[in-house]
Amino acid sequence: MSLRKKTILIADDEREIIRVMNRELQDYFDDIQIINAGNGKMAVRVAEEELPDIIIMDWDMPEMNGIEATRAICKSEKTHDIPIIMATGRMTQPEDLRIALEAGAVDFIRKPIEFVELIARINTSLRIREQNLAIQQLLKSEIELKNRKLTTTSMLIVEQNNLLNDFFDELGAIEKKAYEVCNQLTPQVSDLKRRIQNYFDIDKSWDTFKFHFEEVHPKFFDIIQQRGSDISHKDLKLCAYLKLGMDNKEIANLLNITASSARVALSRLKKKLNLDEEDNLREVISEIG
Incomplete structure (x- = not known):
């Protein structure tokens, strides 16, 4: 599948997870840019500057956790419509899913990440985003x-x-x-x-x-x-x-x-x-x- 000029922001404080995700996503997607952030605060700043097409957000990060970062991104006029997939290895209960969705995440995935599942969720989120952008353009x-x-x-x-x-x-x-x-x-x-x-x-x-x-x-x-x-x-x-x-x-x-x-x-x-x-x-x- 080819997704031209798409940008994915991966926000995670574990370098090994970022390295593995970069490799897996680069192997699957053609001509895609992957950018990284090591904590929630950095994720908010990078999202504002780069306007990625989708964000994969780790829940548990220093300085600002993924939930706080998601809320900040969703409140910003520039970034509020960027889909965010929340990733976590510990917060996996139904109540945690509710918290993530209420913060503004569009999806939720458990660690260790199954990349077939992640890619399917990314594709779905990107299609929804493209449809929303098309609707916004028509309304404009x-x-x-x-x-x-x-x-x-x-x-x-x-x-x-x-x-x-x-x-x-x-x-x-x-x-x-x-x-x-x-x-x-x-x-x-x-x-x-x-x-x-x-x-x-x-x-x-x-x-x-x-x-x-x-x-x-x-x-x-x-x-x-x-x-x-x-x-x-x-x-x-x-x-x-x-x-x-x-x-x-x-x-x-x-x-x-x-x-x-x-x-x-x-x-x-x-x-x-x-x-x-x-x-x-x-x-x-x-x-x-």
Whole structure:
């Protein structure tokens, strides 16, 4: 069997065991890299630096035992998805298996190691890891697609608002000229201006934006409403735009308000979310959902 560019980390404080495992695994796997660690603390550091495809972790080691090392590796954002096989010659009871699995190990093997069994467990763990990585990549691609939809929708809202504002200004100029000639056309122009303003107030494009936003951040708005008091429709928009990392000018364009009005709205939102003066609103929002 050929597993190209796979890396196995063996963590064990007994050099003879490491030597034998290196030999057996090199004999079976083609083109595989094996790295070693002599204790749990070193295993955590090497795992962070090398990001192996799988770890064979001895339970009983100095400085930091295998259980503590497994917990540390599983807590790290960089290494939490690396499969760990716990190996032990003494901790072989069902309760020990439970402890190892709860710490984050995916499998458990007894010493002295039967290498046919170990290789089978390694192959199984590697297949599961490859499947998980493929699923993660699909999810990442899907999220990236949804984020692109969000960005496109935001740009369309800004463009739409700009066009309507230009139209609104032109109608104002027409209304002024019409009033100078005769005031018969003024009611019709005023009605058109009112209808445009109503469109801004209803803002149907927000529904499209909200739909795509909730695909990426499904519980975001619920969390915002739980954390704050008297959260309005406009406040939810502000929170969504902050979550996407938009600056005040971009937010003002999306909400069809001035930059100063956007600053005031953000200040009020901070109070509604019960944040302290020293809290950074943008940082708080970015961490939600």
